[in-house]
Amino acid sequence: MIYHVTIDGKDYRLELDRVEGRWRCKLDGREVQMDAVLRRPDVLSILIAGQAYEVKRERIARETHLWVGSARYAAELRDPRSLGSRQSGRRDQKGPRKLVALMPGKVVRVLVEEKAEVEAGQGVIVVEAMKMQNEIKSPKQGTVVKIVAEVGASVNAGDVLAVIE
Amino acid sequence: MFKKILIANRGEIAVRVIRACRELGIAAVAVYSDADRSALHVSHADEAYAIGPSPAAESYLNIPKILEAARQSGADAIHPGYGFLSENASFAAACAAAGVKFIGPPVAAMEMMGSKMRARLAMEKAGIPFVPGVSRGLASLEEAVEVSARIGYPVMLKAAAGGGGKGMRLVETREGLRSALGSAQSEALRAFGDGEVYLEKAILNPRHIEMQVLADEHGNTVYLGERECSIQRRHQKVMEEAPSPMVGPELRRQMGEVAVRVAQTAGYANAGTVEFLVDQNRNFYFLEMNTRLQVEHPVTELVTGLDLVHLQIRIAAGETLPFTQSEVSLRGHAIECRIYAEDPDNNYFPSPGKITLLLPPSGPGIRLDSGIYEGWTVPIDYDPLLDKLIGYGSDRGEASARLVRAFREYFVGGIKTNLSLFRRILADPDFEAGNLDTGYLDRLLRSRPPAPEQPDPNVAAIAAGVFALLDPPPDTHSADAGPTTASLWKKITRTEALS
Numbered sequence: 045m046i047y048h049v050t051i052d053g054k055d056y057r058l059e060l061d062r063v064e065g066r067w068r069c070k071l072d073g074r075e076v077q078m079d080a081v082l083r084r085p086d087v088l089s090i091l092i093a094g095q096a097y098e099v100k101r102e103r104i105a106r107e108t109h110l111w112v113g114s115a116r117y118a119a120e121l122r123d124p125r126s127l128g129s130r131q132s133g134r135r136d137q138k139g140p141r142k143l144v145a146l147m148p149g150k151v152v153r154v155l156v157e158e159k160a161e162v163e164a165g166q167g168v169i170v171v172e173a174m175k176m177q178n179e180i181k182s183p184k185q186g187t188v189v190k191i192v193a194e195v196g197a198s199v200n201a202g203d204v205l206a207v208i209e
Numbered sequence: 210m211f212k213k214i215l216i217a218n219r220g221e222i223a224v225r226v227i228r229a230c231r232e233l234g235i236a237a238v239a240v241y242s243d244a245d246r247s248a249l250h251v252s253h254a255d256e257a258y259a260i261g262p263s264p265a266a267e268s269y270l271n272i273p274k275i276l277e278a279a280r281q282s283g284a285d286a287i288h289p290g291y292g293f294l295s296e297n298a299s300f301a302a303a304c305a306a307a308g309v310k311f312i313g314p315p316v317a318a319m320e321m322m323g324s325k326m327r328a329r330l331a332m333e334k335a336g337i338p339f340v341p342g343v344s345r346g347l348a349s350l351e352e353a354v355e356v357s358a359r360i361g362y363p364v365m366l367k368a369a370a371g372g373g374g375k376g377m378r379l380v381e382t383r384e385g386l387r388s389a390l391g392s393a394q395s396e397a398l399r400a401f402g403d404g405e406v407y408l409e410k411a412i413l414n415p416r417h418i419e420m421q422v423l424a425d426e427h428g429n430t431v432y433l434g435e436r437e438c439s440i441q442r443r444h445q446k447v448m449e450e451a452p453s454p455m456v457g458p459e460l461r462r463q464m465g466e467v468a469v470r471v472a473q474t475a476g477y478a479n480a481g482t483v484e485f486l487v488d489q490n491r492n493f494y495f496l497e498m499n500t501r502l503q504v505e506h507p508v509t510e511l512v513t514g515l516d517l518v519h520l521q522i523r524i525a526a527g528e529t530l531p532f533t534q535s536e537v538s539l540r541g542h543a544i545e546c547r548i549y550a551e552d553p554d555n556n557y558f559p560s561p562g563k564i565t566l567l568l569p570p571s572g573p574g575i576r577l578d579s580g581i582y583e584g585w586t587v588p589i590d591y592d593p594l595l596d597k598l599i600g601y602g603s604d605r606g607e608a609s610a611r612l613v614r615a616f617r618e619y620f621v622g623g624i625k626t627n628l629s630l631f632r633r634i635l636a637d638p639d640f641e642a643g644n645l646d647t648g649y650l651d652r653l654l655r656s657r658p659p660a661p662e663q664p665d666p667n668v669a670a671i672a673a674g675v676f677a678l679l680d681p682p683p684d685t686h687s688a689d690a691g692p693t694t695a696s697l698w699k700k701i702t703r704t705e706a707l708s
Contacts, residue, residue, distance in 0.1 A: 047674040056670040099672040102622035117669040
């Protein structure tokens with residue numbers, strides 16, 4: 045099997061299969077001595093050249109992360125067929141970015157108007173949850189293309205609040 | 210001895226008390242709100258009763274509903290845990306009126322210590338050292354100015370009705386006093402329904418050291434050693450330890466004897482904690498008394514070898530203390546970390562949600578007091594404390610090393626937690642040296658974090674492929690993955706047939 049994998053924005057080509065119980069693995073053309081077992085759903089024990097790693101898979105809202113020990117990696121989506129880029133990590137600066145609610149709550153304030161210019165880190169929407177108010181900030185410098193959130197509306201994790209171009 | 214105890218609480222402390230009941234052969238009754246029907250404490254109990262909708266005011270703070278559950282179950286005692294109704298004198302009185310024993314101090318002791326100002330006045334009369342200031346609510350700005358001039362700046366304004374940092378303001382100069390007083394009063398009014406504010410000298414970089422006391426209902430009172438609780442974020446404790454790295458036997462004896470006098474002045478019975486501020490010259494001042502079992506009680510249990518919840522129950526059942534002060538000894542060192550569902554990258558904002566993966570630590574010297582399980586959805590409605598991870602060792606270094614090891618094993622997936630905060634603290638030289646004060650954590654968090662460890666991303670790349678092969682996410686829409694995650698995963702790994 046050949047896989048195209050994107051980890052933290054970097055692309056890899058992975059060849060992987062199991063022949064008579066032994067793994068064959070090539071990463072970007074280089075042979076890697078590897079063995080792996082799934083300890084339980086979402087938890088992998090991987091041995092690479094004798095080094096042992098425990099890798100956990102985690103899904104929050106629309107993102108998938110892989111944890112190697114206590115280091116976290118984003119598994120990113122890149123689909124050349126879709127227009128524009130979708131929300132990714134902090135690295136992608138171009139294209140429209142969606143401001144997303146990370147947890148359930150209620151929109152209590154909208155700090156900017158559509159068409160306003162915002163700086164990276166500037167507060168856009170205020171969501172209240174667990175009696176605390178959280179200012180959702182713009183991930184980039186740009187223009188507010190659309191405010192989706194309405195004051196007073198309840199939001200769930202993953203709901204789009206605004207789009208910044 | 211009681212036959213049946215109702216636990217008027219939830220989460221990890223409810224599980225803790227249920228375990229003690231089991232160990233003493235007492236039936237345990239749980240109560241739960243709608244959000245907590247699937248909670249761990251409900252499964253662990255012998256009986257469980259629904260007490261209403263999720264908001265605390267309609268469930269865990271609802272006295273009639275809790276007493277009704279006690280009546281229905283035939284419980285002969287109620288353990289209030291911490292928080293919620295544990296320091297509510299009206300609740301204790303209502304239990305007595307209903308013929309159910311409240312496992313805690315007498316109503317009069319709760320009332321005296323329940324108001325910080327009333328407590329100060331009583332302690333003043335008993336000759337207990339406390340921070341200079343006024344014990345009554347400030348009547349006017351003029352009074353605040355006069356007192357501050359007398360005791361010297363900086364001063365601390367504090368809310369009379371509650372804590373947690375609300376209604377608190379540090380004032381460095383006379384000029385700042387007016388606006389600080391106004392905002393402290395309005396914040397206190399919003400948080401506690403009572404805008405009364407009093408004033409104390411601000412002790413700079415104090416250590417928050419508290420003394421555990423235990424008294425039976427026959428007049429015997431002892432102290433069980435101190436806890437260092439200076440590691441706080443915005444006045445909320447995050448990490449505690451016993452003993453305190455700066456307290457030796459002589460200071461312990463002095464503080465312990467004062468704490469016992471405080472308890473006796475209040476006519477105290479059962480478990481309680483006397484809080485002190487200790488300044489840089491090792492002078493200690495009474496701050497307040499907490500008339501309940503505290504979150505951080507496990508560290509005291511580990512260094513004394515005593516089970517405080519067992520003792521609470523036995524004291525409430527009328528037993529005398531089974532040991533004297535001279536028989537209390539401390540051994541080893543224990544450090545507790547409060548694991549919260551919070552996002553460290555987003556100002557520790559609460560992070561409720563479903564725990565999709567839980568790999569808890571265990572092994573030598575590790576105690577985990579947990580209220581969670583894999584698959585549990587942490588509700589929005591309550592304090593997001595997940596569990597307490599405590600490391601115990603023969604000395605502070607060993608306790609710390611065990612915690613560091615445990616944090617390598619510990620994984621919580623699906624929600625954000627403050628696990629990374631403890632890794633950072635445990636590696637910090639000031640923590641290792643025991644150089645702690647209540648400003649320590651806020652200072653650490655303002656400093657530049659260490660570069661995140663990023664072992665070889667190739668491992669993640671290979672793992673991504675292995676997961677796709679061995680553990681593909683479900684194709685159909687499911688509660689776990691959702692359609693977008695499944696399609697996300699498919700797009701990440703496009704497979705091609707080998708020719």
